[in-house]
Amino acid sequence: MFRRWFDSFLSFTFAHTTPSMDLSSMSAELKVDGTQAATRISTSSRANLLQYLNALARENAAYYHALVATSSGAHHDRYAEVLEVLSTLCGHIPEIDRLADRLMQKAYLFDSPGVEGNGYRSLVACLDACLMKLLESNIYMKEHRESFYFRLPSCTRDIKSFVDVLGMMRAILQYGERMLNMESETEAKDLFPRNGSELIDEWLVNVETLNQKCFFGSCTAFHFCPSIRMSLQTITTGLAAFAEKFRSLEAEHAGSGPQALGYLTSNLLASRKFMLDPDLKAQELVSSTRDLDIRFCKAFWSVSESRFFEPVHWWMLPKCELAREITIAPEVFTLPRATLDGEEVTIRPASAHFGERPLQARLMSTHLREGQLFIDANDTVTSFKLPDRVLPKSDCLIFHCHGGGFVAQSSKSCDLYLREWARELQVPILSIDYTLAPEGPYPRAVEETFYAYCWALKYAHKLGWNGTRIVLTGDSAGGNLIFGVAFKAFMEGVRLPDGILSLYPPLLAQYTPSPSRLLALMDPLIPIGILTRCLAAYAGLPEPTDVGDVQGAGIPTVSVSPTDTSPSAESAGSWDQLSTSELQGAEDLKSIASSPSDENIRNMEKQKQEEAQAKINATQQGFLFHLPTARHIYSLASPVTSRVSRTVRRATGMVSRGYNGIMSFVDGDDEGATTATQIRPRAQSMANPSAPWTKMMNPLKRYNFATVPTDDALLSPLQANDILLRALPSVSLIASHLDPFLDDSVEMARRLSKLDRPVKLDLVSHLPHGFLNFLLVSEEARLGNQLAMERLKTLLQFDAPNLPTI
Known part of the structure; x- marks a missing residue:
């Protein structure tokens, strides 16, 4: 529905554009039926949007080019900077259009059945968000540039910031295209390249x-x-x-x-x-x-558990009659084997790296239930005031593992949404505080969570649970661990959980x-x-x-x-230099001498000043804002952006056959010296344009991931074999389109679907990794939390869910 509306809107825009056009209707966020809906711009709509953005940028550039000719000093430099930024923007557009179109043509090959979503689509969605910001800024510049209160430096900074983002997105999309070209030719269509790729x-x-x-x-x-x-x-x-x-x-x-x-x-x-x-x-x-180092990550990610936030939790979160830390002592016990009657499985405490230790957990329940008074290993009655009413044992238990990148946070940091779950679902929740890395690396956390799961099965009566149904759930790192618990339960012959809800999990622990x-x-x-x-x-x-x-x-x-051939050795290494070969339709371009003498330069400057006033009116009249056709837009030649140094500031020459000839400006140093740039003939094809100019950094520290096992399902659930995956119960996965770990969930859903296993993949829009931590500040995050609770109801076999649209 939105695609048809957006296409119709842009078509109307190109036919009936006025200078006072409002862009508010093209906002990237759209309210549909009272809920947040994802904006998915179709390929044709994106092409129209890019044409519109290109026309706006060129119209703004023409306006300030006219002012450059009659200005000097700080004003001249300011106008020159605007022209440089706008010309860089125009130079990016053709390649951006090609890359987005290429990725969207093949993105469907990597979708999970019935769900449109994967990393290729997400990259294009980020590009669309950047384009909308640039469109808004250019329209603001056009509509307010003659206003007394218009601040050109501020507006230029805004546009330049997103032009820099656009240039970096261009580099990212080119790498994405490289991945797409290689993986789309394979039979598996994997989102993760094969080992050794x-x-x-x-x-x-x-x-x-x-x-x-x-x-x-x-x-x-x-x-x-x-x-x-x-x-x-x-x-x-x-x-x-x-x-x-x-x-x-x-x-x-x-x-x-x-x-x-x-x-x-x-x-x-x-x-x-x-x-x-x-x-x-x-x-x-x-x-x-x-x-x-990792201590920095651990320290900052733990800020939500500091005393500073305790008043927030006290006043704003739902109240629970029971929200207490419990200690699970290390002991050896037995459980009945799930496959054969009469046999038992011996369960031993976690011992990896530093031996057996007590394990901390938190039991949460909105109302006190039978058995929850006896929550210590020695069956000691807790000492707190008894409520007026104790409910019977629940048929369901939620077994939860917190997130935090395996290195930070605890069950306390999840109060924000666990209390909401306990109130909405009316079931007890057991959240495990596993040992964090790097002090306790793999497999310590998996061993501890599996031991806690078995302990919950053994001592269900102490948790206010009658042992009927149990669902595993976890977010981020916890979403990885619960898959490890289910796999280990199958391998050990222990009762499997009745369902799994994994939220934005990293399921491949490989770089x-x-x-x-x-x-x-x-x-x-x-x-x-x-x-x-x-x-x-x-x-x-x-x-x-x-x-x-x-x-x-x-x-x-x-x-x-x-x-590609560089115009000169000097300009080849300059930042953001763009060639005229990057736009279509420029013909019969005139050449500018690449090394004029000082006398020629002075003559050119004198002639330019004499003709400036005569040109300015004609230029402004020639660039009155009328959106051209797509063919006319692409007939404009690309600007050539030169580098800016302490002594030389060279800006762009904009060539337009449709707008009567060549426009150029040259600004020298204090002595008036300047360097002109040769305008090269445009290439005939846009299929393989020059790569974008990017700034580089030192590489990251290199970890030896080659030593990490590539077939360990407990470490990386995505690497589980088909036997383990077939053993899983109903699986629900929730991820965000903008999450770096999106492909982990998509790939897991694809594998389970191929094996005909019950799996449900939900992808939310406009939200980051860890969105459940933003419930107090974001309505969209609250809708995401509501979706998670509805999926839990389904896994717990409650009534039919009432799902929100996100």
Whole structure:
């Protein structure tokens, strides 16, 4: 329905455009039937949107080009900067259009049956969000540029920020296209490349070294819904302040970095600095998430459990009559074997790495039930005031494992949604506090959660449960562990759970590229550096040493196609330089001398000043805002953006046959020296344009993931064989389209579907990984939580669910 409406709207726009057009109806978020609906822009609509954006950018560029001719000093530099940004934007559009179209043509091959969603679609969705931001900014510039209150530098910064994002998205999409071309030719159509694939080497060399800075400044969380975006901007500001203090304390005394959270006043003061300077915040975030060790992740992710948030939990969360920590003592006991009558299975406590230890857990129940008074291993009655009424034992129990990247958080951090579940479902919930990595790497957490599961089966009467139905659920890392519990229960012959609900789980504990894991480059919660460290810590890999700098790290680099020729050796390495060969339809372009003499330059400047006033009116009249046809838009030549240095600022020459000739401007240094750029003839085909210009960084520390087993189902459930997968009960998976671990859920659903196993995959829109932690600030997150509760009702065999639309 939305696609038809969007196509009709754009068609009407091109036929009846007015200067006062309002873009509010093209917002990326749309309310449908009172719920948040995902905007899925069709290929034809995206092409129209890009044409519209291209026309707007060129119209704005023409306006400021006319002002460049008659301005000087600071105003001249300001107008030149606008032209440079807009010309860079126009240069990206043809390749962006081709890449998006290519990915969407083949994305359906990687969908789970009946569900449109995978990493390729998500990359294009992020691109669409960036394009909408650029469209809004360009319309704002066009409609307000002559207003007295219009601030050109501010508007230019906004557009430039998203142009930088667009350039980085272009590089990401090109790598995505590379993955698509290789995997779409295989029979399996895997979202994760096979072991030994050259894609892995390309990921390590090219992708992880992309500079993420543009994603963590003023454009932070641009692809999420507004409520989440505001929260993440606050979180990233706090994270930058915390990282700065962490570094400071570590420099003073090694090992004292985690104490940074205790310096509340200094952290708040530092936050002001990062709020006023988004670029400074971005630099701190990129540096800290790539360089600091796992202790930094553990400390910051545990902030939700600090005493600062206890009043929030007390006042705003649902009340539970029972929400207590219990200790599961290590003991050996037996359970009846699930397959054969009369036989028993011996269950032993977890012992990996450091022997047997007591295990902590939390039992939650909205109302006290029979048996829950006797919750200690020695059947000691707890000492608290008895309620007026004790309910009978429940038929159902929810067995829960918390998230936190295997390295942080506890069951207490999940109060935000577990209390809601307990109130809505009216069943007891047992949440396990397993040992965290890197102190307790794999297989410690799996062993502990399996032991706790068996303990719950053995001592069901102590949990207010009669043993009828049990459902395993977990979010993030916990979603991985519950699959391990089910697999181990099958291998040991223990009773299997009656259902599994896994929320946004990482099901492949390998540093392996996939389309959705490219999103980690722009994700503020699990950026690529943190993702790598968490997976390595859980797999038990030691901290590596630096691998050294990549060639050209930290400076602009350029990737050029084999057939591309640079106009000059100097300009070939400049940042954001774009060739005229990147747009269609430019013919009969005039050449500009590549090395004019000083006298020629002075003559050119004199002639330009004499003709400037005569040209300005004609130029403005020629660029009155009338949207051209698609053919006319693509007949415009691409701008050539030159580099900016301390002594030389060269901006673009815009060539337009449809708009009467060549427009160019040249701004020299203080002495008037300038360098002209040769405009090369445009290539005839857009099939293989030059790759985008990108800034590179040092590579991440290299963990030896080659030593991690590739066939261990308890470590990576995606690597389970068909026998284990067939043994699973009904499985429900919930993930987000914008989650770096989206492909893990999609691939698991595909495998279970091929085996004809009962599986349900739900994908929510506009939400990040870990969206259940945002229930207090986001209506969309609350809808996601409602969906999770409805899936739990189905697995617990409650009444037919009333599902929300997200």
